[in-house]
Amino acid sequence: MSDIIETWFDQPLLFTIAERHVRGRLVRLGPTLQTIMGAHNYPPVAEKLLAEALVLTVLLGSTLKDESGQMTLQAQTGGGPIELLVCDYRGGELRGYLKFDAERLAEVGSDPTLFALFGEGFLAITFDQAATAERYQGIVPLEGASIGEAAEHYFEQSEQISSLIKIAARHDPEAGCLAGGLLLQHLPEGEIGRDRLHVRHDNPEWDHARTIAATLKDEELTDPATSLETLAWRLFHEDEVRVEPGVSVSRGCRCSTAYFAGVLAQFPETERADMADENGRIVVDCAFCSRFFPIPLDEIATHNRAE
Template sequence: MSEQAYTPAPAADFVLPFDVVGAGIRGRLVRLDGVSARALRAHALSEPAARTAGEMLALAALLGTALKLDGRLTAQTKSDGPLDLVAADYYGAEDGKLKGVRGFARLDETRPAPAAPSFAALVGAGSLAITIEPRRGGQTNQGIVALSSKGLAASAETYFQQSEQLPTLVRLAAAPVYTPGKPEPAWRAGGLMLQVTPETPQSNEDWERLAALAKTVEDIELVDIGLPAETLLWRLFNEEEVRVLPAEPIAFRCDCDGERIAAVLRSYSEEERAGLADPDGVLRARCEFCGRVHEIEKGRITNGE
C-alpha cells in the first residue's frame, strides 16, 4: 500500500476509490450496511431475491461514483423470471446532500418459485439497463445488455465492455445479518470493481495479473464491516503499490415527493381518481422504493395546487 497519508475508510456505507501505481489500473470498493438495510426493509423479499436487490444497490454505487455523476444513474433488470424487476438509483451529491442510493425489487407471485435459488432460475432471461440522467441539462443516455446467467456482476462487465470498451472486473455480494429477537434480517452489500484506464494499452499484462488477484476476493470479505477496506486491498494486492483515495460516503436517498405524485395523478381521468380516493377524498400513494405513504387531497389535484 502507498504510504501517502489518508484518512481510513469508515466501516461501511462508503465507496473507496484506489489505483495501482504504474499499472494503469483503477478500482473501487463499496460497502453498505445501514444504507442497504434501510433500502431493503421496505420490501418483503425472499432471501435469494433480497440478495440480488442488495447486489444491485452495490452495483449502482460503484457505477455512479465511477462515472462521477452529478445527476441520477438507474440500474435496472427486466426479465421473465419470478424476480422480474430489480432496480437501484444512484444520486450524485447536490445541495448539501450526500451521494446516495435507493432500491426496489418485484417478485411476480403468479410465476412459480424456482426449485434452486440461483440467479438464473430466479431472474430468468432478460436485460440490464443502465440509464444516466445529468442533473444540469445534457442528454440522457442508456445502455442495455443481455443479462448473464452468471449474475449481475457478469452482466455489468458486459455493459462496460460494450459502452466504454474497457476491460472491467466486477464482484458483488450481499448477505443477511440476523439479530436475536428480530425475525427479519438486515442486509449488507459490497462490491469491488477493477478497470483499465482509457489511456492504458489494451494488451496490458498488468491487467491480467491484477484481475486474477481481484478474482480471489470472497463474498464474506466484501460484506465484512469488521475487515477494514485497506486491509482487504492489502490482502488482494500486497505486492503492488496501491494508492488509496479518500472514501466517498454513501447515504440512503429517495426523491419521492408528494407534488410529483400529484402531477402524475392530474393526468388521470376524474373517474380514475375517484376510484383511487378514500371516502374522505384523500388519495394515498406508497413509494415503491422507500415505503413512504403520501397523502394527496383530491382538491390539490383537481385545482393543480
C-alpha cells in the first residue's frame, strides 16, 4: 500500500488492486451530509434513506473521469410512501432531495424494505460526460434489501460489471447524521481504469476480493475514528493496494437568484405576470436546499435584456 495520507470525511478514497483486477471507492460523509440534512426536517427513516442514496451518488460519481461531468441518481415510486428521491454529483458538488407522504411513511416502521418504501419502483442512474457530450442511462427495478443492492443490479444488467456495494448510515447524538460506503468492481485483466467493461462471472480473483470486502461492518463504515486508508488496509492487507484521494465533496445546490431569473426569462411575459404575487415577485422554492427566492418581475426583464 502506498504512503498513508489519512482520509476521513467528505472525500472519497480511490483504490485499485491490480493483481486481482479490482477497483474500488470508499467514502464517509459527515459535515456535508449534515449540511444537506439541516435544510430539512426529515423523519429518521427518510433521513437514513437519503443518506444512503447520497453516499451511493458519491461512490458512483467519483468514477467519472470528466470532473465537469454529472452523475444523477433517481428513484421513483411504484405506489409506496416515497414519491421521489433525486441526488446528483458534479465535480465534488453533491445535493439530494426526498419527497414523501409523511402519514404513509410513518406506517412502515423503523427498518422498512425497499418495497415498503417504494412499491414496485425503479432506479435510474445517469452519467453525463460534459467533455464528450455522451450520456449513459440505465433503469432497473428497485429490488433487493437496500438501494445499494439495487445499484448492483444496475451494474450487472446495464454495464455487465460485477460489483459489490455496501452502505451504512446512522444518526449520532453528537455528530449528527453519518454515512459511509464501499464500491468494489471487477475489471478484466489489463483493463484497470477503463470504462464500460465486460468481465467473466466465475473469476476466482474477484470472488476472493468480494468475499473479503463483504466482511466490512456497518459500524466500520461510519466510525469517525477510523480513516478510509485503515479500512482499505484491514480488508486487503494481503495485496498491493494503490490508493489516491478523490475530489473533496461539499453541498453543491446550484440555486441562485440569477439562475432562476435566467430560467424564468425564458417564459413569455404574460406567463411571468400570471406567476407573480401581489408584490410583483415570482417566488421560487428550491426543493434541494429548502430555500425560497423571491424574484421581482423587473429583475427578470433586466436579465432578459442583458441576454
